[in-house]
Amino acid sequence: MRPSRNKSKVLIVILAIILAGFLFNFFQKGVRSFFYSFSAPIQRVFWEAGDSTADFLSSIFKSGELKDEVDRLEAEKNDLISQVVGFQELSQENETLREALGIGLKNEFKLSFTQIIGKDISQDFILIDKGIKDGLSEDMPVITEEKVLVGKISEVYYKFSKVMLISNKESSFDAKEINSLAGGVIKGIGSSKLLFDLIPKGETINNSDLIVSDCISGIFPEGLFIGAVINVSKSDVGSFQQAEIEPAFNLSKTKNLFIITEF
């Protein structure tokens, strides 16, 4: 092939890419939806295979740590059992008081079950197998079965939806510490990391404190578990403090999710 012919071929390719780029971005929802629709079954197979292989490999590599983990969990379990007994008594008391005051129990959220079929680590988003067809719409919160907040739907297609994880750099919402009720803003900083920002300096925040969502801005319902504080940083200059948060969700161990369709 002659160089001049090659050059014109390359020029045609470049022009075609630019034109296709414009067209595909204009019809991006339809294009993505088309590809997701026939890729979903293959993605599901890959996801399940990856999930079980990762579990198998981690059990081999971490076999030494397992015994310590079992002992630690056993101690934790005993501690939790004693707490549950206390909570059950409180719950009964609460129920009695509610009945006496004529207050009905708060309705739980309306949930829709879904499964993860794809994930983009660098962008902190996942792909789930429910869409417009199942009554989903943008901004609906997504949680795990333990009511751990995962993210919200950012794009919805006919049969699929994209979920922006709370660790995504564009995510920010209100949250509070579960005991002291110290409020602040949870910001995603990428790579599955979170920052609890704008906490007033007067509030006390310590490592291992638990953070839940707040409903001030109406993005998420109140009380969804977000994670635990791992590092608090206070500056002498500013009037706020910050804390790094270890997210409670672990997508490599989670396959099933729930979408809150009404709250």
Added chain:
Amino acid sequence: MKKLIISIIILYFLTLFQTSFLVHFSLFGMIPNFVLVFVVLWNIFEKGDSVIGIYNAVIGGFFLDIFSDRFIGFNILILVLLAFILKLISNRYVRIPFKKI
């Protein structure tokens, strides 16, 4: 044409493998990009006058864009640019002693 169809199928499955299987094995939040590896290797070992490597870069980039949150064209541009640079270097400065693709 046969080579192109085969590489489209390979690139499609590599993208799905990357976004649904390899994500379980991330190290420090990173996973290997097999589409990139495929495009790089193809362009290195391709015959000087063939342009299938460039087409592969377009298709590989397109599949990566479809299954990522970025606008369609982001990965295409990166891979095509990379393919051009590789072709330029391998055609002008590198001689691979064994038979090329």
